Amino acid sequence: MFIKKSSDIPSSEITSKSLYLNRRQLITGAAIVGAAAVAGVGLSEIGFPSRVAGANAKIDGLQKSPFSTSEKQTPYKDVTNYNNFYEFSTDKYEPAGLAKDFMTRPWTVTIDGLVKKKQQLDVDAIMKMSAPEERIYRHRCVEGWSIVVPWVGFSLSELIKRADPLPKAKFVEFTTLLDPKQMPGQRVSVLKWPYVEGLRMDEAMHPLALLCFGMYGEVLPNQDGAPLRIVVPWKYGFKSAKSIVRIRFTEEQPMNTWQLSAPNEYGFYSNVNPNVDHPRWSQAKERRLGELTKRPTLMFNGYDQVASLYSGMDLKKNF
Numbered sequence: 001m002f003i004k005k006s007s008d009i010p011s012s013e014i015t016s017k018s019l020y021l022n023r024r025q026l027i028t029g030a031a032i033v034g035a036a037a038v039a040g041v042g043l044s045e046i047g048f049p050s051r052v053a054g055a056n057a058k059i060d061g062l063q064k065s066p067f068s069t070s071e072k073q074t075p076y077k078d079v080t081n082y083n084n085f086y087e088f089s090t091d092k093y094e095p096a097g098l099a100k101d102f103m104t105r106p107w108t109v110t111i112d113g114l115v116k117k118k119q120q121l122d123v124d125a126i127m128k129m130s131a132p133e134e135r136i137y138r139h140r141c142v143e144g145w146s147i148v149v150p151w152v153g154f155s156l157s158e159l160i161k162r163a164d165p166l167p168k169a170k171f172v173e174f175t176t177l178l179d180p181k182q183m184p185g186q187r188v189s190v191l192k193w194p195y196v197e198g199l200r201m202d203e204a205m206h207p208l209a210l211l212c213f214g215m216y217g218e219v220l221p222n223q224d225g226a227p228l229r230i231v232v233p234w235k236y237g238f239k240s241a242k243s244i245v246r247i248r249f250t251e252e253q254p255m256n257t258w259q260l261s262a263p264n265e266y267g268f269y270s271n272v273n274p275n276v277d278h279p280r281w282s283q284a285k286e287r288r289l290g291e292l293t294k295r296p297t298l299m300f301n302g303y304d305q306v307a308s309l310y311s312g313m314d315l316k317k318n319f
């Protein structure tokens with residue numbers, strides 16, 4: 001987000017994703033088809049770009065959520081081929097390919113810190129804790145692009161309640177896997193690894209905060225944060241940590257990775273706020289992936305029901 005000089009131009013200004021992909025698919029597609037013909041294998045066996053993650057297992061029994069937006073969903077191929085996932089690459093087009101063989105099983109999540117029930121949970125057990133819902137959320141990246149995604153999961157509060165936090169616990173910290181062998185981006189010190197994010201306890205307990213393990217009715221593709229991530233739709237995308245292995249309850253406000261990297265640019269709260277500019281660009285507008293015209297960005301990304309969490313706070317100071 002601040003690493004490359006090119007990020008001075010928000011990515012919303014750069015080539016339309018669909019245009020890029022169509023061009024890229026034409027080029028790589030032609031090469032792959034040629035190679036496949038020589039090797040005698042079908043396209044489904046080599047994995048074509050829109051299905052590059054290879055996960056694709058359906059999640060049954062999805063409940064509809066009253067929190068879902070009825071806005072047009074962003075095409076799957078855009079959401080799965082244009083990703084911020086610095087553990088794999090700072091180039092948004094690369095995580096899809098680089099995360100293809102990422103091992104998401106076995107996968108254990110450690111729950112610790114100020115809780116009565118410290119434990120290590122298998123991700124498959126977590127996924128069965130509560131009925132899976134489809135939540136169609138707007139998701140706004142701090143860089144000026146946005147997506148509408150049918151995520152799958154359930155409220156993070158379901159897991160937190162089971163962990164039984166102590167009254168002293170005021171914050172929840174989320175940590176991503178540290179595994180430079182599998183995650184080539186971690187071999188470079190672009191960020192301090194592992195990636196860490198945090199929420200205040202009342203934010204984490206808000207029913208909109210989603211513990212997420214799927215999208216578009218299937219398990220999460222690796223590049224979108226498999227096997228388990230959070231999605232906090234009223235905050236800039238970087239608060240929604242991917243591929244988490246630890247959930248820790250603390251008394252002190254955790255230091256999040258982006259705040260550590262550039263404290264003048266990225267705060268702890270990071271609520272979507274069209275009235276607070278990023279030091280290097282305006283946050284007033286955004287561009288949906290796959291669309292050309294920009295639209296106004298809404299306060300709290302349009303999720304007004306969280307406003308009361310911040311009453312009395314100066315949201316310019318607490319950006």
Ligand code: MTE
Nearest residue numbers: 083084085086141176195237238240241242
């Ligand atoms: N989580 C980890 N572990 N590493 C990252 O680089 N990037 C964040 C967030 N979570 C990131 C992460 C940012 S900046 C955004 S915008 C979203 O993931 C992007 O999620 P998506 O690729 O599924 O759209």
